[in-house]
Amino acid sequence: MEQRMGYAVVTLSTLTPLSGYSLHNMPITARSNRPLDDLDRRLLTLLAEDPHVGVLGASRVLGVARGTVQARLDRLVESGVIRSFAPSIDPAALGYPVTAFCTVEIRQGKGHAGVVEHLSAIPEVLEAHTITGSGDLVLRIVARDNADLQRVLDTILDDxxxxxxxxxxxLAERIAYRTGPLVAAAE
Structure with a gap:
């Protein structure tokens, strides 16, 4: 993978791990409001359904040149539409079957930065979002069991x-995280 103009040039022709690069953490400095066309939507749907397809495989399935697929991928990454090529990992399969959502209130006047730094050090905190309404942040957290959940909550409250x-x-996941319908609806 080479670096060019602040963006990683991604080639999906190998499953070899890429050290030092993470599309999820890559700064996106240019976001495009360019609407998705039919090829973009078909490519995104294909990647969601078969993440291992690779550029050559995608070009064959979509009936377009390999260079076209690579150019589309580069543009979708640069514009922020594709944030990551990381695998989707199931916390339950890692031994964390309990999922909880936690609303956190922060002492006024202190800002979020210190609390977010504290939360980032807790592996069981998977996501944190600033919210409106009751509370300041909502977290998605996981735990091994209810006793472990209490430990995670105590660690969160330790700040x-x-x-x-x-x-x-x-209690149950009814709709898993998905973007397919959103891609289909995007214009």
């Missing part, structure tokens, strides 16, 4: 700027 946490445990 002096966190004043309160309200947690709900997910």
């Amino acid at each position: 002096r700027h966190v004043t309160r946490a309200n947690t709900v445990i997910a």
Whole structure:
């Protein structure tokens, strides 16, 4: 993988791990509001359904040149449409079957930066989003069991700027994270 104009040039022709690059953490400095065309949507759908297809395989399935697929991928990455080629990992398969959502209130006037740094050090905190309404952040967290969930919550509350946490445990996932319908609806 080479670096060019602040963007990683991604080639999907190998499954060899790429050290030092993460599309998820790559700064995106140019976002395009260019609408997706039919080929973009077909390519994104194909990658979602078969992440191992590679550029050559995608060109064969889509009936377009390999260079066209690579150029589309480069543009979709540069514009921020594709954030990552990382595998989708199931926390339950790693021994974390409990999923919970936690609303966190932060002491006013201190900002989010310190709390977010604290939360980033907790491996079981998978996501954190600034929210409106009751609370300041909502977290998606995982745990090995309810006792472990209590340990994770205690660790979250260990930051002096966190004043309160309200947690709900997910009993079942009814709709998994998905973007396919959104891609189909995008214009």
